[in-house]
Amino acid sequence: MSPLLEVIAAAAAVAGLLAVGALALAIGDGVAGAVVAGRPIRVLPLLTAPVARAMLAARTGSTTTERPDGAGRAVAPALLAGLAALAMVLLPLGPGVALADPDTGFVVYSAAVAFVMIAVFLHGWSPNSTLPLHGAYRFGAVALSFQIPFLLAMLATALPAQSLSIVRIVEAQAGLWNVVREPLGLPIYLVVGLAVGFWGPLNLPDGDDLAGGTSAEDAGWARWLWQVARLSMLVAVAALGAAAFLGGYFGPILPGPLWVALKTGLLLAVMAGAQHLLARVRIERFVGVAWVLLVPLALLNVFVSGAFLL
Amino acid sequence: MTGALIDLSFAAFSLVAIVAGVRVFRTDSMVRAAFYLLASFAATGGIMVLLGAEFLGMVLILMMAGEMLVMAIVMVMYMMNPAGLNPMVMVHQPRTAVVAGVIAFLAIAGVGLSGEVPSRPAPDPAAATAELGRELLGNSMLVFQTAGVTLLATMVGAIAIAAPRGRHGDAAEGSEEPGLQPDEEASA
C-alpha cells in the first residue's frame, strides 16, 4: 500500500474513533444532565439529537464579523480537530498495536496538548469581537497554568517504562497499573484534562458569563465543528489517560480494545458528571491552585513514584 | 520512510519554515506574526525529526507553542495597533537590513556548501534520548545544574522587573521624578 493511502486510511480510522467517542460523550453528557436535573431520560431523542444537530448545522449558513481574521477563524477549529487526531493516533489498542508508535510518542502528545492553547486563542482572537476575545485571553491564563502539571503528571508514567513511547508506557503496566503506583497522577491528569477540553468547571473560555466566549460569534457548520473538535479532544485526553494510568488494554477475559474502550468510557463518564455537578471555577482561583498546589503535587508524584522504582 | 518521501517532506517543511519566517515581518497583525514564527519553528522541528533528532524536534515544537502564545499576548499588550487594523510600516533602514540578511545567508550557506562536511551519521537515533539523559546526569551534570540556577535567576529577575506589586510595594514607586517643592512630594 502506498504511504499516501496508508495515511488516509489511518486518518479515516482515527476520525472514526474520535467520532464514536464524541458521540458517546455527547450522549453521556445528555444522560448525566437529565439525571442531575431530575428529568426523564428520553432515550430516542438523546440518541438522534447529535445527528440532527449536525444536519441542522450543515443546513445553517455561516456569519461573519467586521474585519475578522478570516484565516484564523477557518484554521482554529480545524487545528483543534487535527490535534485530537494527533493524540488519538498514538493510542495503543493492543500489545504493540497502535496506528503510530514513535519513540517520543509522549512528547508528541504533549505537543498536541500544548497546541490546544494556540487553537483556542486563535479561535477567540480572530472574530474581532469582545466576548470571544475575553475568552481567548482567559484561556491564555488557564493554558499556561495547566501545561506544567499536565506534563508532570504524564511524566511520572514514563519512569517505569524507561521510554517516552506510549506503547511502552502501557506495556510497563502489565503487573501494576500506574493508577496504583502513583495515585496522585490520575486526579491531577483529570483536572488538567477538563482544562484542556475547556469543559465543565474549567469551561472558562467558552463560559456562560461570556455568552459562549470564543464561540459566541460562530454560526452553523463552523460552530458545530468547533464543538465536535472540542469533544474529540476530550475523548483523546480520556483515551490516553486510560492508557497512561489505567493500564490501557490490560484486563481479564475481555479483549484488549474493549478494555481500552471501557476505561476511556469510565473517564468520559467522570468528565460528563463533572460538567453537571461542579460549578465553574474562578479563573484566579484556578491559576493559583495550579501553580501553588498542582505543580508541587505533580513533582511529588514524580519523585515518590520514582522512589518506589529504585 | 522511503528516500523520496523524506525529500518531499523536507522540501515541504523547508518551504513552510522559510515562507513563514518571511511572513513574520510582512504582516500587520501581531498575533499573526507570532503564529507565523510558531509555524516556522514547527517546520524546523519537522526537519529535525527527519534528520533523526526526533526528541529535539518534538521538544522544540512543544516548547515553542507555549513561548509563542506568550509572545502573542505580550505583543498585543504593548504594540500600538496590535491587530494591524491600520496598515503600517514599522521598519527602519530596510535596505541595510536586507543587505545584511542576504550577506549573512550567503556567508553561512557558502561556508556550509564549500566546506567539507564530514559524513559521520549518528549511529542509533532511537537511543538518542537515553544518551542525552545519561549525558545530563554524567558529563554535563554541571551544565544541567547551571541551567537550573539560570532559570531560577530568570524567574526571580523577570518577576522582580515586571510584577506590578509585591512585598516591596508598587512597582511605580520611585519612578516618579522628585517634586520641585518639598511639600509637593508629600502630597503626591
Added chain:
Amino acid sequence: MTSVFHRMAAAADAPVFALAGAGMRWAVQDLLLADGITLVDSPRAASILLVAGELGPRLGEAAARVHDALPHPRATVLWASAPDGLAGAGAERIGPDADPVAATRAVFRDLVLGGRPSEPALLPDVDPATWRGVGPYGQGGSGMTGGTPYGRPMAELGPDRDGLRLDVLPTRLGPFFAPLPAGLELDLRVSGDVVVEARVTGSEVGTSEAAGGSAFVRALTQPQSIADLEMARARAHLRWAAEALRLQGLRAISLRALELARTIAPGDSAAVGRFATAVQRTGVYRWSLPNVDDRRRSLLADARLGPVSRACGGVDDERLADPAYIALGFAPITDVGDGVAAVWRARFGEASQSVDLASRAGSAVTTVTGTTESPRGRIALGDAPTARALEFVPALVEGLEWGDALATIAALDLDLDEMAALAGVTAA
C-alpha cells in the same frame, strides 16, 4: 437526498434566542424546561428569534440588530408582541395564550424544510464607515492608532491601577445579553478582563401596564394572603437561583431549580433544603463566587435590598413591621457568611423559611400597606429595590474581573418588570 437531510435537521431541537419583553421574563424562563426547543445565549447559534411580550421603544432597534445577527435561514416568532423594530420581518405572530413551543417548532420545521423563506436583514445595509481616513488603503487614519479603520474607532489608552497605561476597551452590554436581565444595558470600560468603569445606560423593558404587577406590588394597596405571598417569594428565589446557577455553568441544577419553583408546595421546606445542599456540593460557594470587600458590604448593608443587604450585615425587613408576621414568629435570616456566596445562602434560607411560613400562615393576611418586603427588598409606591440596586451597580463592579462582576450583578436579582410596575403605581 437533500430533503432527507433537511428532514433530519428539522428533527433537531429548535435553537431559539429569546427576547423577554415586559412581564414575560418568567414565561421565557419556563421555556428552558420545554422539549423540542433550546434557548441559546448567542443569536449566532439560533435559528429562531422569539420575541415575548412588548418591548419598550428603546429596544426596537436593538431587537432588529439581534435579528440581523442570526444566521440564515432564520425566522421570527412574535409571542403576544408587536415591536416596532421587527415590523418588516414577515414574522409569525401568536397570541398570549398560544403554545409558544408548538408554534416555534412549526415555524422551525417549515424554515428548515424550505417551505418558509429566510427573513432578510431588517436594518439598512449602511456601512458604518462614515469617515474614511487618509491611509494608503483608505480605511486608516494618518497615525498608527488614529482614524476609524473599517468604520470603528480603536480603544484608547487609560491609566490603570497596576501602573501600565494600556487600552481601555469600551464595551456595551445589553439590552439582550444573556447573563443580564433583558432590557438592562451597561456601558463598561474594561482593561484586560477587569471592569474599570461601569455605567447603567438603560433599564427599560416595557410599559408598567405590560409589566403587570406581582403579589408584592398588589400588597402595597390591599391586604394579601400571607401564604400566597410567601409562596411567591419562595418561587421568586428559586427562579433567581435558576438564572444564577446557569451563569455559573450549572445548567442541569438550574433546571432542577425551575422544576422546584413549579412544584413546590407550602410546608415542603425540606425540598428546598435538599436543593440547597445539592447546590453547595457543586463547590459554587468555595471556588466560583467572588468575595465582597468591606467597602461594598457597607454600601449594601443599609440599602434595604432584602437578602442582599441582610447578607452584608443589614437587619432590615419590612415584614417585621407587620403584626401578622410577628404573630407567626417571623424573624429575618441574617448572619449567613461572607461574599456573594452569603447572598446565595440568604436566598435559599429565605426560600425555605417562606415555604414554612406559608404552611403556618393559614388564612392570615397582611395588615400593613404602603410598603412591603419583596424578594428583592423593600418596595413602596414609586420606590423599587431594583432602582436602588442599579445605582450601586457601578460601585459594585468596578475593579472586578468580568465573571466576578457578572456574578455580583446576578446576586442583586435585578427585576426591571417590578421596577416598571412600581413606577406605574405612582403615576396612578
Added chain:
Amino acid sequence: MTTEAVLVVGAALFGIGVFGALSQQSFVMLMMGIELMINGSLLVLVAMWARAAGGSPDGQMLAIVFMTVMAVEMSLGFALITGVYRVRRADITEKLRKLKG
C-alpha cells in the same frame, strides 16, 4: 535530503532573522528576529549532530542549552519591555499631571 540542503535552509532562516533584527523598530519584533536567528542556528547544529558528529551527546546537550537560552531571552526580554513601558508611561502621565496642577 543532503546535509548541505539543511545547512542552506538554516542559513536562510538565520538571514531572515538578521533582516528582522536589524529592520524592526519595536522591541518585540526585534526579539522575533533574534528567535529566528536562533532557530536557524539550532537547525544547523542538529544537522551537524545527526550527520557529521557521529551522534555525540554533546551536540544534543548544546541544542537544549540553546533552547534554554531562548526561553531565558524571552522571559527577561518581556520583563524588561514591561518595566520600560511602565516607567516611561508613568513618567509621561506624571509630567502631564504636574503641568496641569
Added chain:
Amino acid sequence: MTDLGPLAVAFSVMVAALLAVLASWLRTARNARATAPERVPFTGGRPPSAHAWSRYHARYYPMALLFLAFDMEMVFMYPWAVVFVSEGIVAMVEMGMFIAILLLGVLYAWRERAFDWT
C-alpha cells in the same frame, strides 16, 4: 508507520476540517453577502463603540514570564525519565536538586503574588 505518521494523520484531518469550514463559507458567500448590520459583533444588541482588538491588558503576565522559564524544566526531565531506572539514586538526587532550585522560583513568585491579578 514512521515517526512522521502522527503528524501526517493530524495534518490530513486538519486539511479535511479546513475544507469543510471553507466549503460552508463558500456556500454562504454564494447565497448572500452579509449586510453591514449582520456583521456587527454581538454584545447584546447595540453596536460596539470600538474595535475589540486593542492593547489587551493580560494581567497574568508575571505568571506568563514564570511559565516561560519554568517550562524549560520539561526539556531536561524527558531524557531524565528515560534513564531514571538505570541510573537510579544519582538521577534522583540530581533531578531533586534541579527541581528544588526551580521550585524556589515558584515560591518567590507566589510570595510576590504573581498569581493574583484582580
